[in-house]
Amino acid sequence: MKFNDxxxxxxxxGIGDAIRGIxxxxxxxxxxxxxxxxxxxxxxxxxxxDLNKILQEGNAExxxxxxxxxTVYRENTISDNARIEFEVPKKQVKGKVEFICLLVAKKNLxxxxxxxxxxxxxxFTFDLDKGDILVFFGEFNFDADIKxxxxxxxxSFMEVVGRDDIEYTNIDLKKSKIEVQLPTNEYNIYRxxxxxxxxxFAPIFHASFVLNALLTALYNFEDNKDxxxxxxxxxxLDNEDQFKNINIQDKDNIPEIAQRLLGNxxxxxxxxxxVIVESxxxxx
Amino acid sequence: xxxxxxxxxxxxxxxxxxxxxxxxxxNEFMYDRKQTLMLxxxxxxxxxxxxxxxxxDYKSAIQIYEAFRELEPIQASxxxxxxxxxxxxxxxxxxxxxxxxxxxxxKDNKKFILDHWFLSSSTQSSLMRHAIAGLWWSxxxxxxxxxxxxxxHLTKILFRQLxxxxxxxxxxxLGRHKEAVIGILEFIEDNEDLFKTKFEYKTRFVTKHLNVxxxxxxxxxxxRNFFKEELKKISEKIFKI
Numbered sequence: 001m002k003f004n005d006x007x008x009x010x011x012x013x014g015i016g017d018a019i020r021g022i023x024x025x026x027x028x029x030x031x032x033x034x035x036x037x038x039x040x041x042x043x044x045x046x047x048x049x050d051l052n053k054i055l056q057e058g059n060a061e062x063x064x065x066x067x068x069x070x071t072v073y074r075e076n077t078i079s080d081n082a083r084i085e086f087e088v089p090k091k092q093v094k095g096k097v098e099f100i101c102l103l104v105a106k107k108n109l110x111x112x113x114x115x116x117x118x119x120x121x122x123x124f125t126f127d128l129d130k131g132d133i134l135v136f137f138g139e140f141n142f143d144a145d146i147k148x149x150x151x152x153x154x155x156s157f158m159e160v161v162g163r164d165d166i167e168y169t170n171i172d173l174k175k176s177k178i179e180v181q182l183p184t185n186e187y188n189i190y191r192x193x194x195x196x197x198x199x200x201f202a203p204i205f206h207a208s209f210v211l212n213a214l215l216t217a218l219y220n221f222e223d224n225k226d227x228x229x230x231x232x233x234x235x236x237l238d239n240e241d242q243f244k245n246i247n248i249q250d251k252d253n254i255p256e257i258a259q260r261l262l263g264n265x266x267x268x269x270x271x272x273x274x275v276i277v278e279s280x281x282x283x284x
Numbered sequence: 285x286x287x288x289x290x291x292x293x294x295x296x297x298x299x300x301x302x303x304x305x306x307x308x309x310x311n312e313f314m315y316d317r318k319q320t321l322m323l324x325x326x327x328x329x330x331x332x333x334x335x336x337x338x339x340x341d342y343k344s345a346i347q348i349y350e351a352f353r354e355l356e357p358i359q360a361s362x363x364x365x366x367x368x369x370x371x372x373x374x375x376x377x378x379x380x381x382x383x384x385x386x387x388x389x390x391k392d393n394k395k396f397i398l399d400h401w402f403l404s405s406s407t408q409s410s411l412m413r414h415a416i417a418g419l420w421w422s423x424x425x426x427x428x429x430x431x432x433x434x435x436x437h438l439t440k441i442l443f444r445q446l447x448x449x450x451x452x453x454x455x456x457x458l459g460r461h462k463e464a465v466i467g468i469l470e471f472i473e474d475n476e477d478l479f480k481t482k483f484e485y486k487t488r489f490v491t492k493h494l495n496v497x498x499x500x501x502x503x504x505x506x507x508r509n510f511f512k513e514e515l516k517k518i519s520e521k522i523f524k525i
Contacts, residue, residue, distance in 0.1 A: 008500060065504050067460060069408045071357035072421060074460035076504040091356040095406065102502055131505045 010126035011117040013048055013103075014136035020116040021048045024138050026082075029099070031142050037087045038144070040066075044082040044101055044137045050114045051103065051134055055080075059109060060134055063102045068093040068144070093144045103135035146232050154210060154262065157229040162187030171213045173220055176228040180213045203272035207265040211258060218254045236261065286328040288352075290364040291371075295319035299371070300402050305393040308385050308401070313371045320368070326354060333374050338381040341419065342443035346436055348416060349423035360424070363403045366417040370401045374416055382415055412454035422449035425465050438469040448487050458495050461504050467511025468494070474512070478522055486525050493518060 011018040026043035044062055046052060054060045062079040064086070071094050077086040088097065105112075109132075111125040128134075147156060158178040163170070169186070172179040182190060195201055217229065224230050237243045242260050246253045259265060291299075295316065307313060329351035336344040352360070359365065370378050382400045384390035398404070400415040412418045426439040426449070442449045442465075453459050453468065468490060472479050479486055497503070497514060515522070 063502055063505055065502055067457070067504075069457075069460075070406045071361045072408050072411070072425065072460045073357060074457075074504050076502070078505075091358045094358050094361055100502075104502060104505060131501055131510075133500070133502065 008133065010112065010128060010132070011114055011121050012133050012136055013051060013114075014138070017118055018121070019048060019114050019118070023048075023135055025101070029140050034087075036091070037089050038093075038097075038142075039087050040064075040085070040099070042084045042099075042101055044084070044103070044135075046082055046103065046135065046137075048114070048116060048135075050116070054105075054109070054112075054134070055103070059106050060103050061106045063104050065100045065102075066097060067099075068095065068097045070095040073097075090144070095143060095145050096141055097144050098139065098141040100139045101137040102133050103137070105130055105132045105134060143228070143231050143235070145228055146235060152263075154206065157232045158210060158213060160187070160190065160209075162191075169209065171216045173217055173224045173227065173229075178213050178217045178229050180209055200272060200276055203265065203268035206262050207269035211262060211265050214258045214261060215254065218248065218258055219251065221248060233261065286330075288323045288326040288328045288365075289320045289368060289372075290323055290362065291315075291368045292319045292321055293364055296364055296367045296402075299367075300398070303394055303397060305385065305397065308379070308393075308397055311376070311379070313375050315371060321364075323359070323365070326352065326359070328373075333376045336374065336377040336381075338377065341446050342440050344377070344381075345419035345423050345439065345443060348419050349427075352420060355420070360417070360420060361406050361411055363406055366411075366414050367402055369416050370414070378415060408457075408460065409455035412450050412459070418450040418454065422454055425449075425454065425459060425462060426469060428466055438466060438473070441469045441472050445484050445487070447484055452488050453491050456491055456495050458491065458498055458503060463506065463508045464494065464503060464511050467508035468515065470508060471512045471515045475519070478519060482525055486522050489522060489525055490515060490518075 008015060008018070013019040013021055014023040022045060024045050026045050030039075030041040032039040032041070042064060046055070051060065058080075062082060062084055063076055064079075064084050065074070065076045066086075066088055067074045071092060073088075073092050075088070077084055084101070105128045107130050109128040112128050113121070113125045156177075158180065160180045160182060162184045163181045164184040166181060166183050168183065170181040172181055189195065217224070217233075221230060221233075225234070237248060237257070243257065246257055246260075248254065248257060298319075299315070332347065332351050335347045337347075338344075378401065379386055382396070384396050385393050390396040399413070403410045403414050403417065411421055422442055423436065423439050426442045427435050428438050429435050431437055442453070448454075453465065458464050468487075471490075472487070494503075494511060494514060
């Protein structure tokens with residue numbers, strides 16, 4: 001269901017100004033990632049007196065519909081309580097999982113009216129069928145492809161690959177992960193045991209081509225927002241406290257955002273160089 | 285027991301990007317065997333291709349569904365699996381069922397191959413349109429486990445015209461709600477006379493009508509009886525088509 005620009009034959013709270021009053025969720029819906037399932041917790045906000053009365057009389061119920069077009073998934077959860085809790089098995093969904101939360105008529109309701117309805121409805125009553133929508137609390141979604149628990153790792157949004165048809169390093173944003181493409185010779189050096197296995201070199205990579213690639217990606221974020229790497233980064237930007245007051249829309253913020261995403265790469269580079277110098281001195 | 289094999293993701297992209305029509309003219313699709321992965325929890329169904337019937341999509345669909353009934357939805361929406369099956373295990377069936385390229389009668393060979401051998405995306409409509417995935421998903425959506433005698437009874441009605449599962453009902457949001465699919469199919473079953481003629485147009489009308497209702501009512505809230513009742517209300521209109 002898409003409710004934008006839709007007029008219902010009866011007043012629905014949450015659709016335009018059909019009924020005066022606050023609706024929505026008490027807090028942001030919570031999505032907890034468990035080993036084999038997602039746990040969803042929603043608390044709907046219902047303050048309208050007439051609708052609360054209908055609910056208390058057992059004539060309405062909460063409904064949360066979950067859908068995923070990639071796996072033809074469609075399930076609903078029904079509750080008498082504004083606090084709705086349910087689970088979605090991981091093996092049932094892939095990519096975007098969408099949710100819509102409603103209050104619906106539990107049985108046919110004759111002569112429905114609402115004291116807070118828009119004056120346009122004044123003097124009218126409505127006969128509603130079972131399932132007709134009384135309140136639209138809102139919709140939200142999450143991306144099941146994103147490994148939320150592993151988002152801090154650079155490997156969750158970037159990978160380094162070799163290419164034999166290029167002379168200089170290239171950054172490809174049109175992939176599920178930001179792809180740093182190194183010419184084959186350089187790639188072989190990068191993947192070689194001496195470099196790839198040496199943890200002390202990680203800050204050097206982060207402060208060099210990883211940061212460069214990430215900056216390129218962030219400056220081109222809007223054009224690539226449908227790629228998985230962009231969704232993964234967006235999730236971090238939207239959910240981590242450290243990004244609360246830094247808006248990516250302001251391009252001046254991008255260098256700071258990139259450094260925060262990588263956990264202060266320049267600081268780690270300099271500390272890392274110190275470690276390398278000290279360990280070299282110890283070896284001598 | 286041997287396990288089912290699938291293509292690697294990058295290889296699917298490669299054969300799609302570098303599509304060579306000539307590779308689809310032979311009796312075997314030549315591919316790089318190193319570009320495959322094994323599905324550890326899905327057994328390889330021996331001899332499936334020979335069991336498929338190129339002149340009966342319903343029978344083929346049941347065979348494919350039975351062979352892969354252990355698939356979870358997340359696996360059954362995996363482009364790598366369906367692309368592998370259509371290019372390797374079920375290639376002999378594919379070139380007989382979809383033989384326009386081999387016969388030289390396809391308007392656009394490349395488009396024909398892309399439409400039948402590959403998924404354009406991993407969305408519901410793309411899954412339903414794929415020559416193999418569409419058969420599996422059509423059975424998945426129409427199986428009625430409450431019918432002890434024949435759980436595929438309604439699937440047979442769905443396959444009366446291939447466009448119904450793969451282009452019409454299956455591709456609509458409505459098709460995600462099993463009770464809606466079953467309700468529609470039971471209505472057709474109960475009103476055979478109504479659907480004796482112009483089956484394609486009538487089923488298209490029915491699907492569109494219920495989809496419009498789905499714009500204002502929460503479709504997943506209702507059981508099969510709701511959909512049957514809604515269709516009963518428009519019987520006259522269906523008759524006049």
